Each structure stands twice: as C-alpha cells, then as structure tokens.
Amino acid sequence: MSKKLAKRVSNYELFFDLSMVMAISSLTSSIHVDHLGFSNIFAFVMTNVILLNVWYNELFYYNKYGDSRTADIFTVVALMFVMGNLALNFNIEMDNMTAGSSMVIWFNGLLIVAYLIIALQFFLKGRKLGFNDDIKVHILRLLLAAASLIPFAIGLIGVTDLTAIIYLIPFVNHYVIRFDHEAERAGLNFPHMMERMQLMTILAFGEAVIAIIKTYPLSSQPINGILLFLAMAFLFMFYMSQTFLSVDHHSEREASLLFFAHLFIFLGINFFTVGIEFLADHHHASMGHWLYLAGVMIYFIGVLSTAHYNQDLYRLDAKGWLSFIFLILLGGAAIFLAGEHIWLQGLIVIILGNGISRLNMLFRRKVRERNNIAHPDPSQNLRDFS
Numbered sequence: 001m002s003k004k005l006a007k008r009v010s011n012y013e014l015f016f017d018l019s020m021v022m023a024i025s026s027l028t029s030s031i032h033v034d035h036l037g038f039s040n041i042f043a044f045v046m047t048n049v050i051l052l053n054v055w056y057n058e059l060f061y062y063n064k065y066g067d068s069r070t071a072d073i074f075t076v077v078a079l080m081f082v083m084g085n086l087a088l089n090f091n092i093e094m095d096n097m098t099a100g101s102s103m104v105i106w107f108n109g110l111l112i113v114a115y116l117i118i119a120l121q122f123f124l125k126g127r128k129l130g131f132n133d134d135i136k137v138h139i140l141r142l143l144l145a146a147a148s149l150i151p152f153a154i155g156l157i158g159v160t161d162l163t164a165i166i167y168l169i170p171f172v173n174h175y176v177i178r179f180d181h182e183a184e185r186a187g188l189n190f191p192h193m194m195e196r197m198q199l200m201t202i203l204a205f206g207e208a209v210i211a212i213i214k215t216y217p218l219s220s221q222p223i224n225g226i227l228l229f230l231a232m233a234f235l236f237m238f239y240m241s242q243t244f245l246s247v248d249h250h251s252e253r254e255a256s257l258l259f260f261a262h263l264f265i266f267l268g269i270n271f272f273t274v275g276i277e278f279l280a281d282h283h284h285a286s287m288g289h290w291l292y293l294a295g296v297m298i299y300f301i302g303v304l305s306t307a308h309y310n311q312d313l314y315r316l317d318a319k320g321w322l323s324f325i326f327l328i329l330l331g332g333a334a335i336f337l338a339g340e341h342i343w344l345q346g347l348i349v350i351i352l353g354n355g356i357s358r359l360n361m362l363f364r365r366k367v368r369e370r371n372n373i374a375h376p377d378p379s380q381n382l383r384d385f386s
Contacts, residue, residue, distance in 0.1 A: 227346030234353025268299025
C-alpha cells in the first residue's frame with residue numbers, strides 16, 4: 001500500500017502563524033496579575049483553548065482544501081489581522097469582563113469575525129469544488145460557533161466562570177459531537193497536519209525561550225538562565241524524538257486525538273513559561289512553583305498522548321507505558337520537593353527530559369532487536385537519529 005504524500009505547508013500558512021506569535025506572547029503576559037486565583041487560571045486555560053481552536057479550524061481548511069489561490073490568500077491575510085487584534089484583548093481579570101464592557105465586546109466581536117472568515121473560506125471553496133458533506137458540516141459548525149458568542153458581543157452577558165462555558169460550544173461540536181467519521185477523515189492529509197502541529201509547538205517554545213533569556217539574563221543570573229534554558233531544550237528534544245521518530249506520519253487514523261494531545265502540549269508549555277517568570281518574583285514564587293510543576297506534567301501527558309499515532313513497530317506496550325509514567329511521576333515529585341529553588345528546578349527537568357528521551361530511544365532499540373530489524377545507519381539515513 002503506497003504512502004500518502006505529504007501536502008506541503010504553504011508560505012501563507014507560515015505567514016498566518018506570525019499572528020499566533022503575537023497571540024502567544026499576549027496570552028502569557030495576560031496572566032501577570034497582582035492576585036492570581038482560580039478564576040484567573042481558569043480564564044487563562046479557556047483563552048488557550050479558544051486561541052488554539054481558531055488556529056486548528058484554519059489548519060483543517062488548509063489541510064483539506066487550501067491551495068493558496070487568490071481567495072485563500074486574501075482570507076488568510078484578513079484572518080491574520082483579526083487574530084492579531086484579538087490578541088490585544090486577552091484579559092483574565094474576570095472582574096473586568098462585565099456585560100457591555102469594551103473588552104468583552106471587542107474580544108467576542110473579533111472572535112465572531114474570525115470564525116466567519118474561516119466559514120467563508122469553506123464556502124468559497126464549496127462554490128468552486130462543490131458542497132460536499134464535509135464542507136457543509138464545517139460551515140455549520142463555524143456558524144454555530146459564531147452565533148453562540150453574539151450575547152457577549154452585543155452586551156447581553158458578561159464573562160464569568162459559568163458563562164465562559166459558552167466558549168466550549170465550538171470545541172464540543174467540533175471534537176466531541178462527530179457526524180460521519182469516514183467523511184471527516186476523507187481528504188485529511190496527516191503528514192501536513194503533523195508538521196503544522198510541530199510548527200505551532202515550536203512557536204510556543206519560542207515564547208519560553210524569550211521568557212527565560214529576558215527573566216534570567218546571562219549577565220546577572222547565569223546559573224539559573226543556563227539550567228532553565230537546557231531544561232526547556234530537553235523538553236523540546238523529547239517532543240521531537242516522539243513526534244518525529246515514533247509517530248507514523250502517514251497514519252490513516254482520524255486526527256481529533258492529535259488535537260487534544262497538542263492542546264495539552266500547548267497548555268503545558270505556556271504554564272511552564274509563566275511559571276518560570278513567576279519564580280523570579282519572590283512575591284509570586286510560590287505560585288510560579290505550582291505553575292511550573294503543572295506545566296511540566298501537562299506537557300508530558302500531551303506528548304505521550306501522541307503515542308496513539310506511533311508506527312506499529314513502536315506501539316507502547318503495558319511495560320513501556322508504566323516505565324514512562326513512573327519516570328514522569330518521579331520527576332513530578334522531585335519538582336514538588338524542590339520548592340522555589342530555581343536552579344534545582346532547572347536541573348530536575350534537565351534530568352527528567354534527558355531520561356525520558358533516552359528511555360524512548362532504548363524502547364525503540366529493544367523493539368527493533370526483538371523483531372530482528374537492523375538499527376538505522378546515520379550515515380545512510382540522516383533523518384533518523386535513533
């Protein structure tokens with residue numbers, strides 16, 4: 001059976017990601033409030049979900065139908081502009097999100113426009129290619145997502161812990177309520193989707209890089225800066241060793257779990273980033289410790305969830321899962337016990353990230369040896385370093 005060819009990631013998709021760079025930066029900045037409580041953390045999580053959901057809907061369009069012709073170009077540029085302005089209205093202070101407030105109206109108005117632009121992309125493509133069931137369902141879901149936000153946008157209700165559940169309507173109707181699995185999977189290019197997920201993960205790590213270097217400059221905090229930077233790097237190395245080497249990039253499985261996994265990865269990286277920043281402030285160091293711990297744990301849960309898409313040869317057995325889980329829990333306990341000692345937190349994650357990457361490579365080697373499969377020759381296959 002021939003492998004499905006990877007759809008090339010277009011330059012316009014990469015151009016659109018520039019707005020996501022701004023959005024991630026604004027998102028991690030929004031959590032820096034004087035008194036961080038549960039409602040603030042909840043709002044931060046919800047904003048992560050909303051942001052990634054819009055990006056993912058655009059990914060679905062380009063993955064299945066986008067070809068960067070005139071309609072695609074102008075609509076993605078418009079969406080980029082809207083997303084950039086949406087990022088200016090990120091706010092996790094629930095007390096300020098009252099009905100009719102300018103922040104609530106602007107945020108939801110722009111979010112509605114974002115969903116409508118993506119719906120327009122599907123509509124224009126449907127006029128050209130024909131309105132198949134998949135295109136119709138996508139348009140319906142996006143219109144429902146936009147309509148659900150109208151009460152916020154016209155000032156009828158404000159954003160509270162309870163009303164914020166409305167933001168999950170597009171999330172639920174897209175990823176939980178499924179219509180025809182075969183129709184939704186048809187036309188899906190898994191290699192393209194995996195590459196786009198990796199690129200978004202890199203963008204999130206980019207914000208972590210900036211946070212570490214700005215918060216712990218080499219000139220004043222060399223030990224903390226170096227150790228935290230290496231910790232971040234080892235987290236990234238594990239992600240790449242799993243998603244680049246183990247995942248079957250030509251999988252025919254439907255991709256909803258891949259989105260959920262990367263939602264956890266995205267959340268984990270952003271919690272890790274703000275945790276690092278909070279640790280540097282003695283007034284918020286305790287909260288930074290918990291955010292840092294949550295970020296690392298959520299991140300590993302997300303990365304390991306991608307094992308669902310592993311090549312048949314590298315499917316984890318019960319022993320493999322237990323080994324990974326034990327190492328992660330051991331690392332989590334060490335992070336908890338290390339408290340607010342920044343250099344020690346960095347060292348622990350370096351050891352944890354390196355250890356889990358080595359465990360992954362050891363598992364791969366043992367599986368090949370057990371199945372009498374020769375190990376890759378780096379001199380012949382420069383893209384497989386296992």
